[in-house]
Amino acid sequence: MTPTQSLDATLAAAIGPLPCAMAMATNAQETLYEGVVGTRDMAGLVPMTGDTVFGLASMTKALVSAAAMAEVDAGRLTLDGPLSAVLPALAAPMVLEGFGADGAPLLRPARGAITLRQVLSHSAGFGYDTWNAEIRDFQARRGIARLPMNEAELAATPLLFDPGTRWNYGISTDVAGLAVAAATGKRLDVALAEGVLGALGMGDTSVVLRADQRARLVTTRGREGDGFADLGFVMDRGVNWCMGGGALHGTGRDYLRFIRMVLNRGMHEGERVLSEAAIGEMARNQLAPGVRVTAMRSLNPARSADAEFFPGMEKQWSTAFMITTQTAPTGRRAGSLAWAGIANTFFWIDPAAGLGGVFMTQLLPFADPAALGAFAAFETGVYAAFG
Numbered sequence: 001m002t003p004t005q006s007l008d009a010t011l012a013a014a015i016g017p018l019p020c021a022m023a024m025a026t027n028a029q030e031t032l033y034e035g036v037v038g039t040r041d042m043a044g045l046v047p048m049t050g051d052t053v054f055g056l057a058s059m060t061k062a063l064v065s066a067a068a069m070a071e072v073d074a075g076r077l078t079l080d081g082p083l084s085a086v087l088p089a090l091a092a093p094m095v096l097e098g099f100g101a102d103g104a105p106l107l108r109p110a111r112g113a114i115t116l117r118q119v120l121s122h123s124a125g126f127g128y129d130t131w132n133a134e135i136r137d138f139q140a141r142r143g144i145a146r147l148p149m150n151e152a153e154l155a156a157t158p159l160l161f162d163p164g165t166r167w168n169y170g171i172s173t174d175v176a177g178l179a180v181a182a183a184t185g186k187r188l189d190v191a192l193a194e195g196v197l198g199a200l201g202m203g204d205t206s207v208v209l210r211a212d213q214r215a216r217l218v219t220t221r222g223r224e225g226d227g228f229a230d231l232g233f234v235m236d237r238g239v240n241w242c243m244g245g246g247a248l249h250g251t252g253r254d255y256l257r258f259i260r261m262v263l264n265r266g267m268h269e270g271e272r273v274l275s276e277a278a279i280g281e282m283a284r285n286q287l288a289p290g291v292r293v294t295a296m297r298s299l300n301p302a303r304s305a306d307a308e309f310f311p312g313m314e315k316q317w318s319t320a321f322m323i324t325t326q327t328a329p330t331g332r333r334a335g336s337l338a339w340a341g342i343a344n345t346f347f348w349i350d351p352a353a354g355l356g357g358v359f360m361t362q363l364l365p366f367a368d369p370a371a372l373g374a375f376a377a378f379e380t381g382v383y384a385a386f387g
């Protein structure tokens with residue numbers, strides 16, 4: 001059996017437990033494997049293709065983080081200066097310490113300024129209501145938005161701890177997106193299209209869907225009994241909902257362009273997209289000594305199960321990615337970079353092996369066991385074939 005046939009068989013085994021899947025692998029030069037199974041639609045009439053469009057959700061974060069690093073390269077943002085220089089809403093952040101007997105939030109001034117380095121490494125103190133009860137309850141009591149779309153909403157959002165003292169997955173990349181918009185003087189979707197996405201030729205990755213992209217969009221399903229239900233969920237909400245943490249749609253083929261740029265230390269087809277220094281920051285741990293990535297315990301089972309990649313392994317975070325610190329059971333080397341999107345889309349980048357890839361379905365809740373298992377099986381097969 002050839003490597004391609006073996007990976008085809010691995011991917012075919014995902015159908016049934018999953019409604020559809022797309023998997024691709026690359027080295028620094030070219031795509032090594034592309035496979036699709038299942039259908040884009042609920043009726044089972046439209047087969048998956050290599051140019052199928054997915055809601056990237058939190059796979060947006062790595063792209064926006066790269067855009068922020070491009071602004072550091074350009075001198076319009078700094079990693080360690082107060083981020084309030086471009087986002088005045090962060091000039092006096094408050095830390096939420098709980099709630100009083102009357103239910104009123106207990107807030108105190110944060111110790112230390114928020115920096116871009118902390119925001120990009122999810123150590124600034126922000127949270128998500130899906131995994132943080134304090135933020136969920138604060139939002140309910142104050143009636144504020146889940147995601148800050150402007151500086152007024154950002155100013156009303158508290159921290160869960162003092163900047164730099166812990167890791168917590170949250171709205172930090174939404175804040176980074178606001179910083180990129182402020183630094184460039186452009187809407188974030190425009191800054192992305194004219195910046196990193198444009199430089200990489202990622203023409204199928206965007207906030208707003210063109211008609212041809214919408215025709216290739218995969219349906220987002222949820223589990224219903226032994227089958228799947230159409231959740232009617234589409235992220236295409238217009239340019240006014242351009243959130244740095246999760247607004248992009250895109251294809252696996254486009255995302256491989258980004259992965260190859262990272263494997264090539266900031267170069268893409270002979271042109272420099274990011275500096276060597278920027279890629280270095282994106283590939284090394286940014287958390288303070290003793291601070292580590294922790295498991296994410298869900299408060300909303302319909303949206304996400306409890307989530308942790310490679311339980312028992314120490315994980316770190318760069319200015320763009322989760323970092324694995326040991327060789328993983330799949331073959332992924334120590335120092336590899338990765339993350340995911342909430343509809344069970346996943347990617348990894350292994351600089352040591354010179355490999356990377358994506359595995360995508362479009363299914364809620366996040367951390368679906370079948371999706372995680374299929375992703376792990378595919379990644380293992382990639383290392384067996386090409387590692």
